[in-house]
Amino acid sequence: MSISKRKWTTPKGIEKEAWVVRYTDARGTRRLKTFAKKKDADNFAATAKVEVREGSHVADSASVTVKAAGAFWIATGENEGLERSSIDQRKRHLKLHIDPFIGTTLLSHLAVPSVREFADKLRENGRSQIMVRKVLGSLGSLLADAQERGLATRNPVRDLRGGRRRGKERQADKRQKGKLKVGVDIPTREEIKAIVDASAGRWRPLLITSVFTGMRSSELRGLRWSDVDFERALISVHQRADDYGEIGRPKSEAGERTIPVPPAVINALREWKLACPRRLTGNDAAGNPVRELHYVFPTGSGNIESRSNITKRGFLPTQVSAGVTVASEKRDRDGEVIMVAKYGGMHALRHFYASWLINRPQDGGLGLPPKVIQERLGHSSIVMTMDVYGHLFPRGDDADEMAAAERSLLG
Incomplete structure (x- = not known):
């Protein structure tokens, strides 16, 4: 030197x-x-x-810009067979959040202070704390890929996101999200009953199945008739359909599971199976089209239904018919406020299913232990289950139960 x-x-x-x-x-x-x-x-x-x-x-002459490294990162994801939705998310993060601020920066110039400054700029330009966390996660993944390619030797995002900071970020996320609330994020029992009563046509069996299984929308869309055991009243989750209609494994190993279902689901599915559209599989010897049952909740041609159709044509209109609505900012020609569906997505039914599993039998639930609930929901860890739904579990120390415990102890 x-x-x-x-x-x-x-x-x-x-x-x-x-x-x-x-x-x-x-x-x-x-x-x-x-x-x-x-x-x-x-x-x-x-x-x-x-x-x-x-x-x-890493010398500047041997380094590349963040934008160039991002292109390599995208290529790595495609070569590893990531789902299209994951690749699209990488591209969105690069185009909308990373490239505009640090795209021209050399990797060799990135350090913890510059990454902190980048995060601050994201917040100053309107990104939420949750989005900042996701983008930093993408940047960290990008830098890890660059390290493997010999384009970078350090990953300042990992240094930034030490244990203490991750804890602060989780707390910030929780403050922003808030706890799930019954009647706000989770439909009430009365609302669920109204939704089930108002459901009709091909959406009825889908909504009833969603209410009593808590299956993710992608899992419902990928469900096959071979996954339904009518005799034992069980539904098995072995696959899911992504946003592009491509079939893949569940989100995690825990996502592959078997869910017991009540008679309402079995009865709805038995009736629906008679009318369910069949998928074209080819032609017979005479050249006639051959169709067979495959997906449980398909399109009219028997193929994979889209997520948006389930929500916009099924769940939202059913809520309006059921009177599960809130006032919108729009008015009709007569000046009356237009009422719209209260819950915006199918995940609300998954939240209800979780609360139904948690609630005590005297409150209309099943009162299952947390580990069983984790398995039914297909969560990868009990931590995830408790982080999302822990506040819904009965405390077991209300006045009546405390009094009963005292009588049992003291006589």
């Missing part, structure tokens, strides 16, 4: 000078970097010396 002063004269006769740092990197390649001021050269030399010794130095 050496520092020297260089002087030269331009073709126009102007004298100039610069400070040059010459060194050999960890790969044995000779490098040089110039600075206008000696103090900058000294600072770089001191830092580079330590980084070369630790094997964490």
